[in-house]
Structures are given as structure tokens and as C-alpha cells.
Amino acid sequence: MCRKVFLENLRQCQKEAKCAAVGEWARSISNHMYWAAASSNGDGDLVEEKWTSVARHVVNIHEDHGQKFQRCEHEEITRAWIEKGSRAHKEVENIVCSTRLKKDVRQLSPADQTSCLESFHSLVCFFATKQTHFFYESMEARVILAVLHFNENSNRQQARKSDGSLQWQLSYPKYKKGGVVVRPVKEVMTYKYADDLMRTVWCLREGTQATRMPTELSAE
Numbered sequence: 001m002c003r004k005v006f007l008e009n010l011r012q013c014q015k016e017a018k019c020a021a022v023g024e025w026a027r028s029i030s031n032h033m034y035w036a037a038a039s040s041n042g043d044g045d046l047v048e049e050k051w052t053s054v055a056r057h058v059v060n061i062h063e064d065h066g067q068k069f070q071r072c073e074h075e076e077i078t079r080a081w082i083e084k085g086s087r088a089h090k091e092v093e094n095i096v097c098s099t100r101l102k103k104d105v106r107q108l109s110p111a112d113q114t115s116c117l118e119s120f121h122s123l124v125c126f127f128a129t130k131q132t133h134f135f136y137e138s139m140e141a142r143v144i145l146a147v148l149h150f151n152e153n154s155n156r157q158q159a160r161k162s163d164g165s166l167q168w169q170l171s172y173p174k175y176k177k178g179g180v181v182v183r184p185v186k187e188v189m190t191y192k193y194a195d196d197l198m199r200t201v202w203c204l205r206e207g208t209q210a211t212r213m214p215t216e217l218s219a220e
């Protein structure tokens with residue numbers, strides 16, 4: 001629940017002209033919340049330090065975060081950082097470090113976050129099946145597709161019937177050994193990222209001769 005609240009806060013924030021940069025970070029910050037909870041073994045102090053470190057990370061500071069989580073674990077990265085002390089940075093700090101959110105983040109279940117990671121890993125296996133060997137470039141492209149698909153669909157809401165009531169379904173997970181579990185039915189998956197990719201490919205090709213039809217070329 002706290003993830004939804006903070007995402008909504010970030011969305012509101014990016015609407016302000018001076019905070020447009022926040023929008024470019026919303027997804028990364030959201031994923032960081034999952035990672036903080038999933039990788040801390042239920043240690044509330046560690047989860048909180050990992051979580052608040054993102055307010056420093058966005059301004060390109062990756063060390064001296066806290067006692068238990070002192071520095072970021074990522075390799076050297078390049079991206080458009082938010083300016084330290086700017087209005088956008090202050091807004092990110094206000095949202096990430098709000099007392100209420102920090103309290104909620106400490107209580108995120110590592111198991112829930114693990115299941116999120118597991119669903120991502122199964123998605124990677126869907127795009128890059130283990131039955132087939134892929135060369136590096138192909139594997140990289142498939143993992144990128146899995147990330148695009150996951151990012152677009154991981155926040156789907158619960159589907160509703162035509163009368164507005166929520167949809168549910170029964171499932172029989174292995175660990176229940178025949179027992180039944182009621183789960184929400186999610187909205188239909190979308191593939192907008194595929195349209196965006198096709199548009200980008202088309203724009204890139206428009207500037208080259210390769211987009212010209214063979215008949216055009218032979219007429220010259």
C-alpha cells in the first residue's frame with residue numbers, strides 16, 4: 001500500500017514545472033523500494049537505510065548513507081542526475097524520508113518482495129527460455145524486453161466486472177497441497193512498449209536509404 005501512496009506523491013510532484021526530473025526517477029525509486037525490502041532479510045533498520053539512500057543516489061551521491069548500508073551496491077552508472085539542493089531534490093527527499101513512509105517501508109514483507117522478484121525471474125525465463133542457448137546480444141535484448149514488459153505490467157490494478165465489482169479467481173498452488181487460494185484477477189496485460197520500440201526503429205530507419213522500397217531504387 002505504501003508504494004501506491006508514494007508513487008501518487010511522486011506523480012503529483014512531477015506535475016510542477018521545476019520537478020519534471022522527478023518523473024524520470026519515479027520507476028527507479030519504486031523498484032528500489034522492492035529491492036530494499038527483498039534484500040534485507042527483514043532487518044527494519046537496514047531496509048530503512050537502503051530506502052532513504054535513494055534520496056542521495058538521485059543526486060549522484062553513493063556513499064556515507066548510514067550505519068548498516070554505507071554505500072550503494074551498483075557499479076558505476078551514468079544517467080541524468082537531479083541537481084543537489086534543487087526543488088526537485090527537496091521534493092524527493094520530502095517524499096522518500098517522510099516519517100510515515102519510512103515507518104511503512106520498515107514493515108514491508110521480504111516474502112512479498114521476493115515473490116515480486118520471482119515473478120520477474122519467471123518472466124525472464126519466458127522471454128529467454130532455458131531450453132535454448134542465446135548469444136550475448138540476443139540474451140541482452142531478451143532481458144531488456146522482459147524488463148520493459150515487467151515495468152509496464154507490474155502495477156496492474158485488480159480487474160472489475162461490468163457492474164463495477166472486483167474480479168477474483170481460485171488457484172491451487174503446490175505449497176497448499178490441493179488447498180485453494182482466492183486471488184484477485186489483474187487487468188489485461190498491455191504491450192505499449194512494443195509500439196514504442198517499433199516507432200523508434202521506424203524513426204531511426206527513416207533517415208536511411210534502407211527504408212526506400214526496392215521499386216523506388218530500381219526506377220532511378
Ligand SMILES: [Zn+2]
Nearest residue numbers: 057061062072
Ligand atoms: Zn547509488
